[in-house]
Amino acid sequence: MSSIDLKDVFFxxxxxxxxxxxxxxxxxxxxxxxxxxxxxxxRAVHSIKGGAGAFAxxxxxxxxxxxxxxxxxxxxxxxxxxxxxxxxxxxxxxHLADLVAAARDGVQTDPSASEKAIAAxxxxxxxxxxxxxSVEISAPxxxxxxxxLDLPLPVTGPEGRNFRIALKPKDSAxxxxxxxxxxxxxxxxxxxxxxxxxASALPDATAFDPNKSYLGWxxxxxxxxxxxxxxxxxxFAKDDCELDISEIEAPVPDLPPLPDLVEPQDTAENVIAExxxxxxxxVKAEAAKSKSGSTAAPRxxxxxxxxxxxxxxDVVGELVIHQAMLSEAxxxxxxxxxxxxxxxxxxxxxxxxxxxxxxxxxxxxxxxPLFDRMHRIVREASAAANKTARLITEGEMTEVDxxxxxxxxxxLTHMIRNAVDHGLEKMEKRLESGKSEEGxxxxxxxHRSGRVLITLSDDGGGIDRDRVKQVAISKGLIPxxxxxxxxxxxxxxxxxxxxxxxxxxxxxxRGVGMDVVxxxxxxxxxxxxxxxxxxxxxxxxxxxxxxxxxxxxxxxxVSGQLLVLPVSSIIETLRPEAEAKHSIGTGDTVLDVRGTxxxxxxxxxxxxxxEVTASDCGxxxxxxxxxxxxxxxxxxxxxxxxxxxxxxxxxxxxxxxPGIAAATVLGDGSVALILDPSDLANPSSSQRSALQPxxxx
Amino acid sequence: MRNPNDTADxxxxxxxxxxTADQDFCLDIxxxxxxxxxxxxxxxxxxxxxxQGVINLxxxxxxxxxxxxxLGLPPIAANDRNVIIVTTIGTQIAGLLIEAVTDILSIPAxxxxxxxxxxxxxxxxxxxxxxAKEKRLIRQIxxxxxxxxxxxxxx
Numbered sequence: 001m002s003s004i005d006l007k008d009v010f011f012x013x014x015x016x017x018x019x020x021x022x023x024x025x026x027x028x029x030x031x032x033x034x035x036x037x038x039x040x041x042x043r044a045v046h047s048i049k050g051g052a053g054a055f056a057x058x059x060x061x062x063x064x065x066x067x068x069x070x071x072x073x074x075x076x077x078x079x080x081x082x083x084x085x086x087x088x089x090x091x092x093x094x095h096l097a098d099l100v101a102a103a104r105d106g107v108q109t110d111p112s113a114s115e116k117a118i119a120a121x122x123x124x125x126x127x128x129x130x131x132x133x134s135v136e137i138s139a140p141x142x143x144x145x146x147x148x149l150d151l152p153l154p155v156t157g158p159e160g161r162n163f164r165i166a167l168k169p170k171d172s173a174x175x176x177x178x179x180x181x182x183x184x185x186x187x188x189x190x191x192x193x194x195x196x197x198x199a200s201a202l203p204d205a206t207a208f209d210p211n212k213s214y215l216g217w218x219x220x221x222x223x224x225x226x227x228x229x230x231x232x233x234x235x236f237a238k239d240d241c242e243l244d245i246s247e248i249e250a251p252v253p254d255l256p257p258l259p260d261l262v263e264p265q266d267t268a269e270n271v272i273a274e275x276x277x278x279x280x281x282x283v284k285a286e287a288a289k290s291k292s293g294s295t296a297a298p299r300x301x302x303x304x305x306x307x308x309x310x311x312x313x314d315v316v317g318e319l320v321i322h323q324a325m326l327s328e329a330x331x332x333x334x335x336x337x338x339x340x341x342x343x344x345x346x347x348x349x350x351x352x353x354x355x356x357x358x359x360x361x362x363x364x365x366x367x368x369p370l371f372d373r374m375h376r377i378v379r380e381a382s383a384a385a386n387k388t389a390r391l392i393t394e395g396e397m398t399e400v401d402x403x404x405x406x407x408x409x410x411x412l413t414h415m416i417r418n419a420v421d422h423g424l425e426k427m428e429k430r431l432e433s434g435k436s437e438e439g440x441x442x443x444x445x446x447h448r449s450g451r452v453l454i455t456l457s458d459d460g461g462g463i464d465r466d467r468v469k470q471v472a473i474s475k476g477l478i479p480x481x482x483x484x485x486x487x488x489x490x491x492x493x494x495x496x497x498x499x500x501x502x503x504x505x506x507x508x509x510r511g512v513g514m515d516v517v518x519x520x521x522x523x524x525x526x527x528x529x530x531x532x533x534x535x536x537x538x539x540x541x542x543x544x545x546x547x548x549x550x551x552x553x554x555x556x557x558v559s560g561q562l563l564v565l566p567v568s569s570i571i572e573t574l575r576p577e578a579e580a581k582h583s584i585g586t587g588d589t590v591l592d593v594r595g596t597x598x599x600x601x602x603x604x605x606x607x608x609x610x611e612v613t614a615s616d617c618g619x620x621x622x623x624x625x626x627x628x629x630x631x632x633x634x635x636x637x638x639x640x641x642x643x644x645x646x647x648x649x650x651x652x653x654x655x656x657x658p659g660i661a662a663a664t665v666l667g668d669g670s671v672a673l674i675l676d677p678s679d680l681a682n683p684s685s686s687q688r689s690a691l692q693p694x695x696x697x
Numbered sequence: 698m699r700n701p702n703d704t705a706d707x708x709x710x711x712x713x714x715x716x717t718a719d720q721d722f723c724l725d726i727x728x729x730x731x732x733x734x735x736x737x738x739x740x741x742x743x744x745x746x747x748x749q750g751v752i753n754l755x756x757x758x759x760x761x762x763x764x765x766x767x768l769g770l771p772p773i774a775a776n777d778r779n780v781i782i783v784t785t786i787g788t789q790i791a792g793l794l795i796e797a798v799t800d801i802l803s804i805p806a807x808x809x810x811x812x813x814x815x816x817x818x819x820x821x822x823x824x825x826x827x828x829a830k831e832k833r834l835i836r837q838i839x840x841x842x843x844x845x846x847x848x849x850x851x852x
Contacts, residue, residue: 318756561740607742653789654751654760654844657742665753671739673751 010051011104012303017044018097019372025093026375029086035075039225041089042071043232046189048100050182057103060096063114067092070121085124092117094376161223163230166244168198168216173240175211180241184219186233191223220248306402309362316352316359317646317665323352324643324667353644363403367445367454368396370405370412377413378441381420387427387439389420394444400452404524404544408454411517415456415540416441418514423458423538433535435459448543451526457539463532465489472498490530494518522656527679543678545647545661553645553664553674556622556636559609562672563636564645564664569677571623571631573639591621591633598623599681602635606680607659624677632681643667647674658682708807712828714800714835715782717773718765721835722795723802723828728784728840732798735779746772749794754783761792762843769819786840793843802835804828809837 021044027037049064071089073079095117102109165187169180187193198216202208221230227245234243327345330337371393382389400408424430424439431437441458465486472478472492484492492498496515521528526544553564580592581600591600600621604610622634645664648671650657661676712723713732738750738761747766751758761781766772773779773794781792809826825839 314756321753321756609740609742648756648758650751650758653758653791654741654748657744659742663739663751663758665756665758669753670737671751671753671758673739673741 007055010055011100013051014048014100014104017048018093018100019369020044021093021096022372022375025086025089028081029083029090038071038075039229042068042075043229045071045096048096050186052103055103059109059111059114060099060103063092063099063118064096066118067096067121082124085121088117088120088124090379092121094379097376162248163221163223163227164246164248165219165221165230166216166242167219167234168242169213169237170240170242171211171213173237174213176237176240178237178240180215180217183233183237184217187219187221187230190225190230190233191221193219193221195219304362309359312359313363316356317648320352320356320644320646321665321667321669323348325669328667356644356646363401364399365402365405366397366399367405370409371396371443371445373409374412374416374443377416378420381417382424382439385421385424387420387424388437389424389439389441391416392440392442394442395446398445398447398452400445400544404452407520407524408542408544411520411542412443412454412456414517415514416443419456419458419460419538419540423460425461429461433461452544454542454544455539456542457537459537462534462536462538463490463493463530464534468492487531490532493530494528545676551645551647551664551674553643554622554639555641555643555666555672556603556620557638557640558607558636559604561609562640562666562670563603564672564674565622565624565634565677566661566674567642569624569626571625573620573622575619576621593623593631593633596631598631598633600633600635601680603675603680604635604637626678626681630681632677634675634677634680645672645674709803709805710809712802712804712835712837713782713798714802715780715795715798717795718768718770720770721799721833722764722838723835724782724784724838724840726801728786730783730785730790733781733783735777735781735794752781752792754790754792757790759783759790759792760844761794764793764795764838764843767843768823769817784840786844789844791840791844793840802828802830804830 021041024037024041024044027034028041045064045068049061049068052060052064070079070092074081074085079085095113099109099114101107167180167183169178173180184193184195196218198218199214201216202214208214223230227247230245231238234241237243327349330341330345374393375391378389378391419441420439424441425433425435427437430439439458439460441456444455446453446455468489469478469482469484469492472489472495473480473482475498477492477495477498478484493514494517496513498513498515518528521542521544524544526542529541529543530538531541532538551564552567554567554570556563556565574593576591576593582590582592582597584590589600589602590597602619619635619637620639622636622639624632624634626632645666647662648664650660650663650673657673659676659680659682661674661679663671663673666672711726713726713729714721714723716722733754736752738752740750741748741760744750747763749761749763751760753759763773773796776796779794779796780798781794782798783790783792809828811826812821812824813827815821822842823839824836826837828835828837
């Protein structure tokens with residue numbers, strides 16, 4: 001592995017560490033009292049520093065070191081925690097992320113930003129501007145006997161457990177560049193460490209081979225950290241050394257001095273009271289606890305190039321299709337089927353389904369990392385707009401395809417900036433209207449009828465429809481005489497060239513409008529809708545397909561074509577009486593379903609497969625659910641089958657078709673289109689290029 | 698199929714020559730991914746008339762364009778012996794439905810003449826150049842123009 005590769009690995013790890021750090025910082029800010037939280041943040045920053053040191057990234061090391069020092073002080077209760085400090089932590093965390101990004105891209109950073117963040121840290125920590133102590137980043141010399149273990153030892157008293165760690169690096173450790181001194185040094189930071197060296201294997205100078213490892217250490221560590229945390233020190237090195245960590249029933253002289261622990265808790269509780277009345281503290285504490293509990297058994301993960309997974313997904317999709325084709329072919333061949341053949345086919349079907357499900361689950365990822373990134377956006381946006389805002393996230397564990405998560409980041413960022421910048425009112429105005437000073441932006445994700453719904457709502461002033469209409473008229477987007485419904489006015493925001501901000505602010509108004517957001521979402525096969533209540537806030541809903549996932553579909557026949565309806569959206573199928581159909585308006589039909597009238601759509605005519613609805617082609621009606629909870633009755637000619645289908649995008653080779661979500665390949669190798677019931681209900685799906693009904697006058 | 702002597706000259710183009718609507722056309726062989734028999738495509742709603750639908754090409758969904766109809770000629774007659782030329786257009790893959798592939802030619806670039814100044818818009822849009830070969834006129838297709846712009850871009 002070349003050093004370039006190692007560097008890439010480092011930056012990938014940095015991303016995970018930054019996420020962990022950010023999470024910890026937010027927990028602290030929200031009033032977490034678990035000492036493990038500070039430790040987690042400290043560890044993350046420390047690991048970044050360590051890695052950066054190995055690649056001689058001086059800026060990063062220096063800043064991480066100072067950040068770490070303050071964190072260490074907090075950890076050891078040397079400085080009092082207060083909300084300002086947590087704020088400074090968040091800023092420092094953001095800056096650290098910037099430095100990592102800059103180091104990755106090889107860009108120079110503005111040193112004054114580092115200084116500012118440090119100054120804020122020191123101020124909030126109640127310390128003077130400490131003189132910048134530079135950090136040793138030169139590669140450590142292999143000198144195990146001259147080990148100085150009295151480095152920054154955050155010893156918090158003789159408490160905790162005793163571990164005996166026997167470390168014997170293998171020869172491969174030298175090739176891999178591991179340094180026992182560094183490992184022991186890291187151990188020393190976890191508690192009180194005493195080491196003895198076993199140099200018995202060391203040959204005399206003539207027989208010495210620098211590529212061989214001769215030394216071994218036995219270290220006794222008195223620490224309050226868990227076994228898992230000690231093991232974490234050896235995370236990278238454990239393959240290259242013989243390691244034995246055991247807890248010894250060592251004399252624990254005194255019980256842990258409790259007051260030390262309780263004190264910071266007290267102050268943190270005050271913070272809770274200040275920061276949020278909403279968050280019930282016990283829940284938080286429990287959540288934190290369960291989190292630290294899960295770190296005890298770190299899950300094994302591997303990193304894989306996404307392209308490899310994609311290739312696997314494609315091949316497995318083919319496998320499933322061919323398995324279906326094989327079964328169909330054998331069935332139709334009219335051969336006498338041996339029991340063994342049948343069993344084999346059955347096994348094959350089950351196995352291919354299992355493979356498919358496992359492969360799909362590789363690509364599906366929780367939206368949590370994406371949502372976590374948005375905290376920073378809200379922080380920065382509110383600071384720039386001189387507002388205070390808080391982001392609440394819900395349904396973070398909702399799993400969405402990785403590609404969608406990645407491509408969602410930009411539109412979501414923009415929407416959040418908009419929500420803070422335009423959505424939330426100025427502080428004074430909020431107080432005037434009886435709201436709390438702090439604006440709340442809520443971001444949530446959920447699965448709904450085979451799609452993923454991402455909702456972004458703010459508790460701001462809602463859309464000023466008069467003003468929106470005025471702006472649209474003055475920009476020539478709509479004629480002055482246009483008579484628009486409230487929802488039509490709201491949708492004006494998505495028109496290209498629309499921007500209500502009279503002054504172009506630093507945040508939004510960068511020439512990227514909501515129209516770009518809309519087209520980006522549409523590129524993912526999704527939709528954005530907007531709803532707003534004056535004085536109460538605005539809600540934007542993004543509805544996304546679970547592409548690349550498999551879909552349980554109902555295969556229906558319309559005008560001789562086979563189409564697939566997502567089973568998840570189907571409520572029921574029925575064969576209605578002719579009297580249940582009623583015409584309404586010109587050309588629209590509603591269906592009486594047990595007293596409720598539901599719009600009835602003939603799929604064949606809506607998709608242009610036939611001109612007129614055949615009088616009564618024994619049609620079957622499928623009742624489906626739309627994103628907005630409304631029902632829709634779809635008329636089809638027949639129901640053929642219910643099966644699992646692999647979703648194949650149409651966008652790549654052709655383009656988006658109104659009313660169609662994607663395509664799939666059926667058992668006989670032919671293509672069938674997958675219907676998108678919600679989009680089918682859109683009047684615009686009956687004719688192309690009618691996406692902006694308002695502007696086209 | 699490929700003669701080493703031909704590739705030695707960088708100015709030589711290898712062209713796939715085919716027939717549809719009683720006219721000869723050709724495509725640069727490098728833009729041809731494969732040639733395959735006809736399969737019934739699934740219709741696409743709201744598609745232009747020359748888009749016959751989509752087929753399954755080893756897991757990819759590929760649109761099928763009736764070349765004759767795209768060029769404003771009478772649409773191809775349904776026939777099991779029709780052929781689909783699968784081409785790469787930029788990042789997209791599309792199948793051209795034609796009657797038959799007749800030849801593979803190596804032609805020096807100098808033999809390709811610019812499209813004569815004819816009135817027809819479709820000719821000027823879709824024909825990049827012409828080649829005279831044994832009293833036949835072979836029209837070189839500009840495949841970048843073939844896919845429907847509106848259908849592809851409107852989202």
